[in-house]
Amino acid sequence: MKKQRQDRLLKLLEQNPLVTDEELAGILKSSVSTIRLDRAVLAIPELRERMRRMAQKASSRLRSLKEEEIVGDLLELEPNRWALSALQTRKDMAFRHTDALCDHYVYAQASSIAIAVVEADFVMIDSMRGQYKQRPRIGDVLLARAKVGIHKEDKYIVSVRTRVGEKEIFVGRFIAAVIHSGGSSE
Amino acid sequence: MKKQRQDRLLKLLEQNPLVTDEELAGILKSSVSTIRLDRAVLAIPELRERMRRMAQKASSRLRSLKEEEIVGDLLELEPNRWALSALQTRKDMAFRHTDALCDHYVYAQASSIAIAVVEADFVMIDSMRGQYKQRPRIGDVLLARAKVGIHKEDKYIVSVRTRVGEKEIFVGRFIAAVIHSGGSSE
DNA sequence: CAGTTATTAGTATCAGGTGCTAAACGGAGG
DNA sequence: CCTCCGTTTAGCACCTGATACTAATAACTG
Numbered sequence: 001m002k003k004q005r006q007d008r009l010l011k012l013l014e015q016n017p018l019v020t021d022e023e024l025a026g027i028l029k030s031s032v033s034t035i036r037l038d039r040a041v042l043a044i045p046e047l048r049e050r051m052r053r054m055a056q057k058a059s060s061r062l063r064s065l066k067e068e069e070i071v072g073d074l075l076e077l078e079p080n081r082w083a084l085s086a087l088q089t090r091k092d093m094a095f096r097h098t099d100a101l102c103d104h105y106v107y108a109q110a111s112s113i114a115i116a117v118v119e120a121d122f123v124m125i126d127s128m129r130g131q132y133k134q135r136p137r138i139g140d141v142l143l144a145r146a147k148v149g150i151h152k153e154d155k156y157i158v159s160v161r162t163r164v165g166e167k168e169i170f171v172g173r174f175i176a177a178v179i180h181s182g183g184s185s186e
Numbered sequence: 187m188k189k190q191r192q193d194r195l196l197k198l199l200e201q202n203p204l205v206t207d208e209e210l211a212g213i214l215k216s217s218v219s220t221i222r223l224d225r226a227v228l229a230i231p232e233l234r235e236r237m238r239r240m241a242q243k244a245s246s247r248l249r250s251l252k253e254e255e256i257v258g259d260l261l262e263l264e265p266n267r268w269a270l271s272a273l274q275t276r277k278d279m280a281f282r283h284t285d286a287l288c289d290h291y292v293y294a295q296a297s298s299i300a301i302a303v304v305e306a307d308f309v310m311i312d313s314m315r316g317q318y319k320q321r322p323r324i325g326d327v328l329l330a331r332a333k334v335g336i337h338k339e340d341k342y343i344v345s346v347r348t349r350v351g352e353k354e355i356f357v358g359r360f361i362a363a364v365i366h367s368g369g370s371s372e
Numbered sequence: 373c374a375g376t377t378a379t380t381a382g383t384a385t386c387a388g389g390t391g392c393t394a395a396a397c398g399g400a401g402g
Numbered sequence: 403c404c405t406c407c408g409t410t411t412a413g414c415a416c417c418t419g420a421t422a423c424t425a426a427t428a429a430c431t432g
Binding site: 002030031032033034037 | 382
Binding site: 098103111 | 202203204234236237238240241242243244245257281284286288289290293294297298308310311312313314315316317318321
């Protein structure tokens with residue numbers, strides 16, 4: 001049947017966009033013409049166009065994947081006082097194949113903002129404790145707010161609360177340490 | 187001069203690998219033939235090959251980011267008792283441009299193994315506390331060992347210790363909850 | 373059975389190349 | 403001056419993974 005084939009086509013290309021029409025024809029046991037026709041109907045661009053787009057995305061976005069998307073966008077920051085960050089969750093952050101978010105993304109956002117809120121070049125987390133309240137769903141935008149509490153010498157206590165709308169997701173407390181680069185590292 | 191042109195060629199392609207020979211010829215004010223010759227000498231692959239590589243890197247990295255590389259490989263597992271996982275750290279896991287590992291990778295591995303060690307389909311972290319001991323370096327292989335402690339009903343206490351060789355990196359304690367899929371999710 | 377839709381084959385064409393050959397340029401040495 | 407040699411360029415045949423189009427065939431539907 002036509003629809004089944006087109007569904008399979010979509011799934012195949014989602015899994016691996018770098019397949020030629022010929023290969024697809026082989027997998028779906030139909031002719032190259034049919035594949036092309038299906039692609040035209042489904043508005044799927046040709047292999048080269050798909051490659052081009054991925055490559056472009058890669059060059060522009062892979063760089064930012066490091067310290068933006070995983071970690072959230074810093075919305076507001078008042079150093080050594082408080083900060084606010086937003087994390088748009090995506091389907092690839094899901095726990096297995098559910099629509100529940102992996103807890104380590106919540107943690108990553110929280111820990112990152114805890115580090116960001118402390119005004120120093122090199123800050124690392126010493127220890128933490130936290131509690132997950134309600135489970136965020138894929139697609140939710142996580143808003144994390146960090147507040148700096150008391151600090152002694154180079155240790156700062158930072159509280160982080162993460163919400164989705166009115167829903168409380170995570171509450172945690174981090175001890176962030178300022179590392180003075182006297183010794184190693186660049 | 188020949189060398190200057192080839193240097194410029196390399197720089198141009200580093201900045202933007204998605205340029206055709208024709209465009210390069212225009213920029214460098216020489217013929218397409220010359221560009222091809224230079225590329226051959228410098229062992230620079232053609233546009234399509236460059237695109238293909240970037241796209242592959244993008245897709246392989248995006249896919250593996252999910253539940254393999256971030257989270258480590260499960261080496262041994264005795265359900266509801268203990269488990270061992272290894273995480274090979276890469277330069278893109280670094281904190282800014284240093285050779286220190288971001289703490290959330292350590293956390294992700296620890297939390298993942300804590301979830302994996304509990305024998306149930308759907309397990310999530312309820313709360314955690316932990317302490318980072320020494321800082322791992324990029325390239326280190328993190329070995330995380332999880333031990334299941336006491337459990338009441340659906341809550342399991344899981345201790346995780348992460349090491350690099352003899353060096354202790356992280357010690358933590360997670361409370362993992364088994365979620366009975368009565369209600370939502372697949 | 374005809375009529376319609378779905379599938380396939382086949383041809384010409386395109387972009388962005390490779391690989392090869394041949395020609396033109398351009399400066400140094402005899 | 404010409405000759406030699408490295409450099410640059412032009413031209414052509416060919417490749418892949420497509421597009422666009424036509425025509426033929428297969429498969430159902432009433």
